[in-house]
Amino acid sequence: MTTLHSTRAPARSRTTAVLAEDLVKTYPGKGKAPAVRALDGLGIEVEAGTVFGLLGPNGAGKSTTIKILTTLATADSGRALVAGLDVARDPAAVRRAIGVVAQRSGADPVATGRENLRLQGRLYGLRGRALEGRVDELLRRFDLVGPADRPVRGYSGGMQRRLDVALGLVHRPQVLFLDEPTTGLDPEARTAMWEEIDRLAAGEGLTVLLTTHYLDEADRLAARLAIVDRGRVVAAGTPDELKGQLRGDAVQVELPAAPGADEPLVYAALGQVPGVGEVAVHGRTVIARAADGAAAVPAVLAALDRCGHPAVAVRLARPSLDDVYLRHTGRSFAQADHTAAPEGAVR
Known part of the structure; x- marks a missing residue:
């Protein structure tokens, strides 16, 4: 049983790939609107070579956490380490050690899938045969050989999402961040993405940190997860441990x-x-x-x-993860998702 009553993450072990301690982030209000506390002392620890899930409704603070861990935002206070590197003190080194797949695709829709992968590789210093070999490898792996030379704007949602993950893997990162990786996908494409995420951790030893507001996705993929509500971790452990409390x-x-x-x-x-x-x-x-x-x-x-x-x-x-969420927050997950802050207000 691993319920967190404190927001401070445990002491870092030798196998820790991601550590966040007491992260606080407040966004100033717009106009007469009050300031929004997106993170309120959030702490997590992610073991290397595993899939870790941040589970919470929209507006819980999941994406803000990802932005801080990937150097796209700075915390007001607290500490964050990724691949042993301090995200505030050495952001350039952190960026070289991570791959990021955001909610919205970063691929150029006019360029082809192959061209997008080549550009991503060049940004990380790959050239010549090494670059072409890596591009071909990823196209095969993500079943994109057929559409590789077509503009991305003509890709289906599942094809585009697979390309997004391939782009995040070009430079062989130590940690891959997936922010809501299956939002908008049909059931078949969603299942295929789940299988690929499983392979990334089990087959290659890659550390994967994913955010999701899908209860079944967190239950299916995460070796461990943290349930986030209003900028704080309210419970953490394996899915079975959390459900076993009930x-x-x-x-x-x-x-x-x-x-x-x-x-x-x-x-x-x-x-x-x-x-x-x-x-x-x-x-x-x-x-x-x-x-x-x-x-x-x-x-x-x-x-x-x-x-x-x-x-x-x-x-x-x-017992389900929805029941776990209800016990720790007093709200059902669906109710919290429905009453969450508007898109972009608190992420």
Whole structure:
């Protein structure tokens, strides 16, 4: 079990590839808007050769963290090391040691895929046969040989995203940062990207730090992850460790309408049901945790009926990362994502 009650990351080990300690970042408000605290003492530690996930809703501070770790932004306070290098003191060396795949493609849409890869290689000092060999290798690896000499603007979303990752790997970095790598991809392209990310860590020993707001993606890919909310790490560990903190089943009940002013009555009614705890109401959905969900369902439904809110649907679910997020923040993940700050306000 690895819940963080402090925002300070653990002491650095010999195998640490990325370390952030107590990162704070505040963006000034625009006009009369107040300043926004994007990071509020965030700390993480990433072991070399693994996939590490930063999981959180939009506006949680994930992209701000990536910007600081990749030298694109500076923290107000705190410390960050990447590949053993201080990002504030030696940013040029950090840039040579990392690859970055941003949310928005950095490829030139007018140039071909091959031309984009050649340009990226030249920026890192590759020339001649070494450059051409690396370009050919990446085109084969990412299944881009066919469209290699076509302008990138004609690529599908999956092809363009594969090219973005190839561009981040041209110079053989030690750490690869993937910021929301599968946003906008169809299910087939998304699955293919997951498989490639697995190969990067397992087959090549590359350290991958990815941000995502997809719960299934973090569960599937990350050897370890940190759940971020409002600029702080609220929980960290392996997906199984985090889900293992939650005992029993989640009983999820849909009501005809949100309880509104009767919400305290719902909490009080379910609080009297033996074996039921951690009750939360989100709109029309009531969620409670029970050691034996199946046995608790009749009593839960009866309690809701007595307080004037009969159920229209009920289901049981084993612990999920959404449940972990709910326990540590008091909100469901979907609710937090829906009420997040506007795009660009807090990243």
